[in-house]
Amino acid sequence: MGIRHIALFRWNEGVSPEQVERVGAVLGTLPGVIAELKGYGFGPDLGIGSGNYDFAVVADVETEQDFLAYQRHPEHQAALAVIRPLLADRAAVQFGIEL
Amino acid sequence: MGIRHIALFRWNEGVSPEQVERVGAVLGTLPGVIAELKGYGFGPDLGIGSGNYDFAVVADVETEQDFLAYQRHPEHQAALAVIRPLLADRAAVQFGIEL
Numbered sequence: 001m002g003i004r005h006i007a008l009f010r011w012n013e014g015v016s017p018e019q020v021e022r023v024g025a026v027l028g029t030l031p032g033v034i035a036e037l038k039g040y041g042f043g044p045d046l047g048i049g050s051g052n053y054d055f056a057v058v059a060d061v062e063t064e065q066d067f068l069a070y071q072r073h074p075e076h077q078a079a080l081a082v083i084r085p086l087l088a089d090r091a092a093v094q095f096g097i098e099l
Numbered sequence: 100m101g102i103r104h105i106a107l108f109r110w111n112e113g114v115s116p117e118q119v120e121r122v123g124a125v126l127g128t129l130p131g132v133i134a135e136l137k138g139y140g141f142g143p144d145l146g147i148g149s150g151n152y153d154f155a156v157v158a159d160v161e162t163e164q165d166f167l168a169y170q171r172h173p174e175h176q177a178a179l180a181v182i183r184p185l186l187a188d189r190a191a192v193q194f195g196i197e198l
Contacts, residue, residue, distance in 0.1 A: 097140050
């Protein structure tokens with residue numbers, strides 16, 4: 001069984017499109033440097049639902065060990081340093097998937 | 100561009116494993132009856148993160164029209180009727196993916 005990690009972000013009031021673009025830019029580097037990532041996707045909410053969060057990240061890995069390696073990777077930590085100051089709220093789940 | 104719909108659920112206190120199994124059973128019927136679903140996955144949180152929500156659903160569709168068809172489908176509405184009474188909180192995002 002693989003693991004799908006999902007994190008949804010709600011931005012603080014006043015977060016700019018440029019700041020969200022910077023989040024996308026730093027996340028976009030991760031699949032190239034974190035070998036444990038077997039699938040990776042992210043993006044801003046499309047605005048077709050109501051009450052939605054603002055941004056999603058989906059990371060697919062093979063094992064719990066690989067998930068922890070992803071979380072602890074210095075480049076992931078660097079991405080979190082960009083994201084955390086913008087966060088009003090965060091929701092996450094890891095669940096089992098076929099890989 | 101395709102659309103990935105994510106919904107995370109936090110259950111009310113006292114929701115039983117049997118009730119969560121029932122949620123999985125009704126969601127499991129949807130890919131067979133809703134042709135717009137090009138990818139579908141769901142499951143309970145694995146308990147490897149802290150502060151997580153309890154359950155995730157990920158639905159991949161081709162277009163916004165297909166997303167709305169999924170949402171409005173009677174079998175999806177029937178699944179929501181099972182899920183809604185159990186919900187303490189819900190977080191959702193739809194974002195763009197390659198399909």
